[in-house]
Amino acid sequence: MAEPVLDIRDLRKTFGALKATDGVSLDLRPGEIHALIGPNGAGKSTLIHQIAGTLKPDAGEVRFLGQTVNQLGVAERARMGLGRSFQVSSLATEFSALRNVMLAVQSKQGSSFRFFKPVMRDKSLTEPAMAALERVGLKDRAHVPAAELSHGERRQLEIAIALALDSKAFLLDEPMAGMGPEGSRQLTGFLDGLRHEAPILLVEHDMDAVFALADRISVLVYGRIIASGSVDDIRNNPEVRRAYLGDME
């Protein structure tokens, strides 16, 4: 079996008495979508923060591309190729969609310490950025400030940014949230193809999307993974049904 792209080992994080992450181990293998589901307050966001580097775990290890990244900050992990979308979209809101993506292209090309060449006339920045926007269907909205984009469009923009980073793994935190049925359907189709470029760790509440996309599902409840397996395993797991799915179906 191929070595996992992302490998999380026995991660622990407590806030006071609350065990937000209580010995979580999971991995992400090449070519797969691994969905992480769980009820509100299960610790999904805390886990994502530790993987992305915004929070430091108390114990355990995050390995990315075969090396431990515990000591690396958010920016360093992103440069390694950890692309991310946020639960609440996080963009440079005054900048146009294009300039948001260009920021990622510029980071990937190396130094941001270039003081004189105008970015808007730099085709090595605008062209790849435009290509990424086109892939997510935002080409026509390239020059609109991020603040004026619709909720769903901002979601697409975040994915375009992750694409422009040439990510080696995607960390998508509820990419479907707030999207209409048509938008969700389109995004589902898009993510389905995306997994062949880089594997996706998908946190999502939209169960239709999860069941349609996931190669594997892990269920997080009270900071612990209570079950992990294929879509069918999870659907038929009595503990999962009791803890989570039961109140949905």
Added chain:
Amino acid sequence: MSLSRENWISLALLALLLAIPYAAINFGNPFYVTLATRMAILGLAAVGLNVALGLGGLVSFGHAAFFGVGGYIAGIMASHAMSMQPLNFGLFALPASNQMPAIWIVAMLVAGVLAAAIGAISLRTSGVYFIMITLAFAQMTFYFAISWPAYGGEDGLSILVRNQFPGVNTMVPINYFLICFGVLVVALILFALIKNSRFGAALQAARQNEVRVASVGIAPFRIRLVAFIVSGMITALAGALYADLNRFVSPSMLSWHMSGELIVLIILGGVGRLAGPLAGAMLFVMFEFLLGGLTERWQFFLGLLLLGVVLFARGGLIGLVAGRQRHG
């Protein structure tokens, strides 16, 4: 190349500033030349602050430190050159110079080192803490200058003969104005380039959303530190010019009033806008001169004006004339 409306306004302001001293001489009122020089120098100082505050969103309440350090470098170099004493650093000594280009380089280097030190500590904080910590550092330089008798202490330091510029008689007011005007133009060009560059993109994005910048792989701290250093260096250059204009430098150049004044200039003119600092400086100096002649309480009216701008014209003068800022 077509110019944006904002760039037209910048050119128009520069043309206006350039016209003031010539008109003044024609009408036999050379005092206005000094006024225009003051506008250029304060504008330059605010262009410096605008890099940190306007582009980076770093509200430094301590830029007087750089302004004053620039002024003191000009004063100290002038006094040493006058008495032909080398600058003694204990381990080594350097000959002092009364040539402006040399003074400017030294002023910017010293301010750059100071900004690196202040920035390295201050930029670990944000918001009101950043404001307070930059203020604290500037106050430290203020009290240091007051308690350093070698260079005048509280009384300040006079520059008996204005420093020299190769091939120019700097004692002629219009000549000195043109030197300051030239430096201002260079600084504005530099600001425009930085604003539209990769560095400027990262800096402005970090102002809007720090998390976004980090998660595309750019560490905001280093970007901000470099911006803070560049910002301090430009303001220090203005300080050196200011000391030579007044032929006097005193701790008041380092005081928190000065820091506040620079922020006011930018808010009046337009935060982050190319010509904002210049517009603000021209308005401020004009206000100070016209109203200052009528009443000692002119700052009360300046306060009213500032209040009006903050409440009704957030983008300052430039925002009022050129409209809101669009980024690509």
